[in-house]
Structure formats: structure tokens, C-alpha cells
Amino acid sequence: MSQDSLIKHKSGINKNIHFDKHEPSDQHSCKGHQNHSHSHKWEIILYFVGLAAFLMARFLPSGWGANLLDFVTVFLAGNHVVIEGITDTCQETKTRNKFYPNLHLLMALAAIGAMFIGQFHEAALLILIFAGAHFLEDYAKNKSKKEITHLLNMNPTKARRLDEEDNVTVVDVNALNIGDIVQILPGDQVPTDGIIVKGIGIIDEASITGESISQEKTTGDLVYGSTINHNSTFTMEVTTESDKSVFGQILRVVEESQANLSPVATKIKKAEPIYVKAILIFVPFFIFGSQLITNWDWYTSFYRGMVALVSSSPCALAAAAIPASLSTISNLAKRGVLFKGSDYLANLGSIQAVAFDKTGTLTAGKPKVTDYIFVDDKQSSYWVDIIVAMEKGANHPLANAIIEKFTANKGFDLIVENQIGQGLSTEYNGSTYSIGKLQKNDQLPNDLVKAYKTYSEAGKTTVLFKENDAIVGLIAMLDTPAKQVKKVIKYLHDHSISTYMITGDNKKTGEAIAQSIGINNVYSNVLPENKAAYIQTIQTQKGLTAMIGDGINDAPALVTSDIGFAMGEGTDVAIEVADSIIMENNLEKFTYAHRLAKKMNRIVKQNIVIALLVVLGLNSLNIFGTINLAISVIFHEGSTLLVILNGLRLLLPLAKEEL
Incomplete structure (x- = not known):
């Protein structure tokens, strides 16, 4: 079976690690569809100028002077809110040939509506809190991507290439070809994968294997791109193009993890424009309907309509999943477990069975x-x-x-x-x-x-x-058996997850290994092309199934499984088709990932409940006229920040009681 034939769609998800970079990957909370870039520096400066205008207005008596300063606050602090609300809606509507509003449009309309009825103070307060939350959301997103950014910064960019006369030319790593001879000086990063042809290297391989002890390498030994040479000089022959090196594959996996959303986040993202349309229809009905069934005057009905507009905005709901997913991916990346998308990570918390290859996975x-x-x-x-x-x-x-x-x-x-x-x-x-x-x-x-x-x-x-x-x-x-394997198998059984070993070894050998580590289901004498069929059998019997392997012969099974894990010291093909990579051959990292995935799913559910309860509560209070626009803004944006901070908890290592 060719490598290309192993890359396929399953459950609607492309398992190839290439992704569509045209699809927005960071739309969360109230950010809307940002297909243009912004100067956050100027936005923040204007925000604080607007904040100063708001504070000055509070020292003036009610009247045109205070209203003017509040208007300046809305204009300066909320310019990006209005721009993203109106221009992005127009652009997306034109692109999709249908009305496609975003969440910023709701906030812009609420602020404009509040000023229309003379509530400049509350319009300014709405914009200040909403825009402030916007900046904090950006901070939260960047915080969750810290480990990923650190990883990208480790990518080598230059190399010392030798010609036939041993003259050195400094070139871009991307310019290296297979067969080139490269000189590595003390302190240099190895530019890409290769074999030492002369000299000895003391190599720090922590970026690849996580091993803290430097490795001594000599003629004929393989060295990896991004690793660091200590106190010696050697020359190496390039064996792999930089983008296909082990570290290059890691970078592509990390980029994939930022593009793929979890199933919950995907559903929320698709529902966002539909929800916004519903709110835009609901608010006019609310305003005019209240005239028919209540004794409110037009001012009160319109004011309550603006409160309903703010209260119903699904900012917290939109932020329920993505910050949590990014935080979890970052946490795992720091510990040597890389996922190609949060969709696989979300499924990991619900697995019913795990199938293992034997050699190199369960054994040393x-x-x-x-x-x-x-x-x-x-x-x-x-x-x-x-x-x-x-x-x-x-x-x-x-x-x-x-x-x-x-x-x-x-x-x-x-x-x-x-x-x-x-x-x-x-x-x-x-x-x-x-x-x-x-x-x-x-x-x-x-x-x-x-x-x-x-x-x-x-x-x-x-x-x-x-x-x-x-x-x-x-x-x-x-x-x-590899170290800690028994502990891993016990953990899975304690969580009611069935375990299987699929091996090409004879029945006696397979059963002996399985019995020694506690696995109670063994498929022996299995040919590589039949491994996928056994995975399908397990899926039929048990449900959501993960597969862990390291060899070319594991590739069909890794593709067929719901979540495929490749051991980091495995073959390129296994790493290419798997959904996740365990950088060190340490299965305890798999149990850590499973625990964190379950915690992520719990936090996402908590966030959804918080978001819905706040929307329901604020709208209920608004109907009875017991809440004003300012309080609605504070509680609404407060719930958004609460779910973001709740998601950021996943950046922290699991506590001892969780391990």
C-alpha cells in the first residue's frame, strides 16, 4: 500500500497533515471574521484615549459636553468594533452571496441604538467593556499559543554549506539539497536531518526526543534538524530536505493543530451567523411586540430592545471551546505530545478501546x-x-x-x-x-x-x-515490555477502556507479552495489510478506538482508527498518517493526554452551561425591567472573560490528584 493511499478522509476529517490556510483558524468569542489585519498598537492607544474621554465626562454635569466626550469614547475605543461589525459583514455577505453578519455587528448596533435614544453614557460603557474584553481575548489566545510560538522559533534558518574545495558559504536552510555537505560549529543548530561524515558531535536532542542528556554522535550517526551541537565541530551530509525533516514534520503538525477546530467549536462557528440573524430578527419583534402586550412607552421598548441585543449576544458561547482547545494543545506540545487538530483531541476523551502494536510500542x-x-x-x-x-x-x-x-x-x-x-x-x-x-x-x-x-x-x-x-x-x-507499560494498561482498564494487542508474532509470543503487562485481547499472526480489518472489528464491538504504533506496517491501522498515535521514534509514514505524535517512546504521555482531553471536554461543557445561563438570566431580568444596559454589559462580558479564563486553566500541568 502506497503512502498516498493511506491519506484519506474519515468521519469527514482529512487525515493528511496539509490544511487549507484560507479557512480562518482563530475566530473565537466576539472577534468575528477577521480577514484583514489590524494594528493592535494603535487600537490600544485609541482605546486608552477613549477611556480618558469617558473619565473626563464623569466630571461634567449631564448635557451636551458629557455626551460629546462619551461619543468620542465610542468613536475612538470602539472604532475597530464598528469597522469589523459593518465592513466584515459586507465583505462576507458579498463573498458568500448571502447575508452573513458577525457578533461585532450586534455590539455596534447596540451602541448606536443607545446613543440614538440619548444614552451616550451607557453606549460608551458598552464599548469600553466590550473592546477591553476583545483585547483580553487576544491576550488569552496568544498565551495559549506560547509553546507553539516557542517551537516555531526553534526552527533553524541558516546553514554553512561546503563546496568541493571545502569553502564555506552561509545559505538559507531551504536552499540545502540532499547530498550537500554542511559544517556544524560549536553552538550551531543542525539545519536538517543528515549523517555525520567527519568529526564528533555532542548533540542536545531535547527539541526532538525530549531527552535532557546530550548524545555523543560520530561518523555514520544520524543527526536531526533543530538539535544543537555543543563543543565540537563536525561535517554532515544532508539526507532530508528541511521541510521533510523530523522537526519539519513537527512544525507542520503544530500548524495543523491551530487550523482544525474541535467538533463543538466547529458547530458553534457554523451556528454563529445563524444565531446573529436570529437576534437581529428577535430584537425588532421584541420592541414592537412589547408595545402590544405591555404598557411601556416607545423609549422604554427601544431601550429594553438594546438590552436584549446585548444580553442575547453569544460572545461567551463562541469563546467556550477554542481557548480551551488551544490551551490543551499547548500544554501537550510542551510535554512532547503533538496533535494535528483539536478534533482528535476532543475525541480522545471519549475513547472506548485502545489497540497497540507490539514491537517498539509495548516493547522496547x-x-x-x-x-x-x-x-x-x-x-x-x-x-x-x-x-x-x-x-x-x-x-x-x-x-x-x-x-x-x-x-x-x-x-x-x-x-x-x-x-x-x-x-x-x-x-x-x-x-x-x-x-x-x-x-x-x-x-x-x-x-x-x-x-x-x-x-x-x-x-x-x-x-x-x-x-x-x-x-x-x-x-x-x-x-x-517498555518502561511504565503495565501502569498505562492498568490506567486504561481502571477507566473501563478495553485494550488490544495486534502483532505479527506467533500466538505464544504475543500472549506471553500480553499476559505480562495485563492486556487481555490479543490478535497474533496478523499481516500488515490485515491490521486495519482488526481495527474495524474493534470499532464495531467497542466504539471509538485509538491505535498506537510506530512502523510502516502500522500505517493502515493508524488511518482506520478514530485516533491514530505514532511513536516519535517510528517511521516517517507512521508519523505522516497518524493524528498525534508521542515524541518520546513513552506511553505515559498517552495517559497524560487522555486525562487532559477528558478535563478539556468537562471545561468546554462548563463554559457552554455558563454562557447559556447568563443569556437566559439577563433576558429574563430584562423582560421584567429589573436590569439596565450597563449591568447587562458588565455581566455579559464578564461571562465571556470567565469562560476564557476557565479555558486557560488547561495551560497548567495536571495536579497530582488528577494524575
């Missing part, structure tokens, strides 16, 4: 020696020396596991032959030695039969050590 991906036995304890030390000498000449994971486990007392210089399907063999002191798996003609000594059976039933890979064709020892190895 590096087998370790768990057991060994020899027929003669007196000879075991000598045999270990032979085994270590043989395996030092091999280059495979099992050899590394054996070398890490055993320490030779004597170093032998052996000529080792690697026979495909047979294993390693050598000769020493007139004897022949070999290491390999059990063959059809092999006869296990009685002392080793029980041990071999025990190891096999536990799903372990067992190799035989022979001396002159006689089996004299067994070494059992197993890809052991």
Missing part, C-alpha cells in the same frame, strides 16, 4: 537475554567466552542482546562464519562451535528438554549453543 524493540542454561556448570565460563567472541562478529539484535548479557573473562580472536538459516559457526582448539535455532535433526539432552519447552511456551526466542554438534547450552531472549 530490543530483545534481552532472560534465561540461559548449560549442561556443565564447570565449563560454562569457558563456553561464555566462546559465545561472546562469536557474537562480537555478528550484526543483529540477538547478538547485541547476548553481548549485553554476558561478559567474557578471556578474549578470543575467532574467525566466525554466518550461515543463512543455520546461524554462526567457528573452530577453536580443534573443536567446532555453533550458535543457532533448533534444527530438525537436533537432539536436545534430557537436562535441557524441560527448559526448552518452558522457554518456548513463554514465547521466548531460544538459541542453541553446540560443541562438536552436541547441544551444550540454551539462551532464551525476549523483547521485554
